[in-house]
Amino acid sequence: MQLLVSPSSIEEARSSLSADIIDVKKPSEGSLGANFPWVIREIKKIAGNKPVSAAIGDNEYKPGTAALSAYGAAHAGADFIKVGLMFDGADRARDVIEAVTTAVKQDFPEKHVVIAAYADFERMGTISPFAISPLVAEAGADLAMIDTGIKDGKSLFDFMNEESLTRFTEQNRRLGLQTALAGSLKFEDLDALKRIDPEIIGVRGMVCGGDRSTRVRAELVEKAMMMLR
Numbered sequence: 001m002q003l004l005v006s007p008s009s010i011e012e013a014r015s016s017l018s019a020d021i022i023d024v025k026k027p028s029e030g031s032l033g034a035n036f037p038w039v040i041r042e043i044k045k046i047a048g049n050k051p052v053s054a055a056i057g058d059n060e061y062k063p064g065t066a067a068l069s070a071y072g073a074a075h076a077g078a079d080f081i082k083v084g085l086m087f088d089g090a091d092r093a094r095d096v097i098e099a100v101t102t103a104v105k106q107d108f109p110e111k112h113v114v115i116a117a118y119a120d121f122e123r124m125g126t127i128s129p130f131a132i133s134p135l136v137a138e139a140g141a142d143l144a145m146i147d148t149g150i151k152d153g154k155s156l157f158d159f160m161n162e163e164s165l166t167r168f169t170e171q172n173r174r175l176g177l178q179t180a181l182a183g184s185l186k187f188e189d190l191d192a193l194k195r196i197d198p199e200i201i202g203v204r205g206m207v208c209g210g211d212r213s214t215r216v217r218a219e220l221v222e223k224a225m226m227m228l229r
């Protein structure tokens with residue numbers, strides 16, 4: 001299980017360098033808020049051999065806009081391009097997933113496309129995580145992800161239990177996909193996450209000391225890495 005840490009700036013990225021994957025985002029623009037291309041480019045430089053991920057936003061149903069954002073993130077140097085689906089409907093999700101996957105893979109077949117749905121989809125009226133896996137596989141994207149959409153302190157485990165998260169992970173594996181799980185995860189959740197066994201877990205608040213609006217702390221990234229090894 002790899003640890004993805006989400007810094008919001010170049011300075012925070014320096015504190016995240018012991019993580020497996022450095023995930024560039026702009027938390028002030030939402031759960032999967034997109035940062036600027038020049039920030040992605042700069043973080044890619046300091047990340048060395050570490051893969052860099054970039055969130056491209058909590059997207060409404062605009063396949064062209066999402067595709068161009070995904071293409072921009074890939075060009076700026078992201079190895080993982082993370083796309084949130086903040087709307088409902090399988091057909092509409094298929095359009096966006098196909099568009100972003102084509103946009104990235106035509107020029108960068110080696111890059112990973114990550115499609116995220118939200119654990120709290122019921123309160124937001126958005127697509128269920130379980131509905132996205134087959135669409136992600138059909139489109140040729142790489143990972144199906146769950147995050148929380150509203151960052152109000154409620155965590156992934158407030159909306160989905162260990163059994164349903166294991167089912168999601170196994171469903172993805174059967175389809176040839178990898179799984180990423182995130183959503184206000186805490187150090188206390190790591191044992192359950194090891195049992196669920198997704199390929200990636202994503203954190204920010206946990207390595208900021210509990211409040212994701214503050215700063216990533218290098219010692220907490222190191223602590224998380226030690227607990228996962």
Ligand SMILES: O=C[C@H](O)COP(=O)(O)O
Nearest residue numbers: 006182184202203204205
């Ligand atoms: O991709 C992961 C997210 O940045 C998780 O952020 P969070 O741990 O603050 O919910």
